[in-house]
Amino acid sequence: MYYRLSEDLVLKTRWSPKLVKPGEKALIIGSGEAFPPSHPTTRLCLDLLRETLAPKPADSLVDVGCGTGILGLAAAALGVSRVVAVDLQSAAVRVTQENARENGLAGTLQVVQGSTECLRGPFDLVVANLPWEVQMGKVSELLRLAGSRGRLILSGFRDHQEAALLKEYLKSGRSLLARRVKDFYHPELPVDMSFNWVAWLLA
Secondary structure, eight states, X not given: OEEEEETTEEEEETTOOOOOOTTOEEEEEOOTTSOOTTSHHHHHXXXXXXXXXXXXXXXXXXXXXXXXXHHHHHHHHTTOSEEEEEESOHHHHHHHHHHHHHTTOTTTEEEEESOGXXXXXXXXXXXXXXXXXXXXXXXXXXXXXXXTTXXXXXXXXXXXXXXXXXXXXXXXXXXXXXXXXXXXXXXXXOTTOOEEEEEEEEO
């Protein structure tokens, strides 16, 4: 994976063949046993994160289900002063901590093993790249973390799953500011069938 966060900052996995150009800084992400950072929904979240933080970095952000910590680390590298990464899995917590140390971001990124219920909000930005079933069960909790003014970047679901989830957020008074889609084709599906991964920015 190779992703440009800004003019002079790129994000790449250790095995990416692309080289960093002179004058550029690289954020290197190792995956270890955690969820691979190259999933399409990761890139969708990075797109929305970069666009959201471009005008002005948020003061605080929580990365729910952090995996490798890629989204929280990207936010810290883009100037968010307080980033919390939380995951139930010890492997994800360990990899996120290692990535933070290796990139000099351990002082900005706080890593927590456990559920979001152990966190205090609100956060300016809540990022959650989680499967649809988990998203449906976490609506009220993610809204709690965002408070009345925080925004949410959500992904991990496909276009045929989003209507029911969006309905829950619209009922709470939230609005959809941006929607990004990435095509996904599986060789075992009929040629005329595809599922598209989706990501939202909600306010």
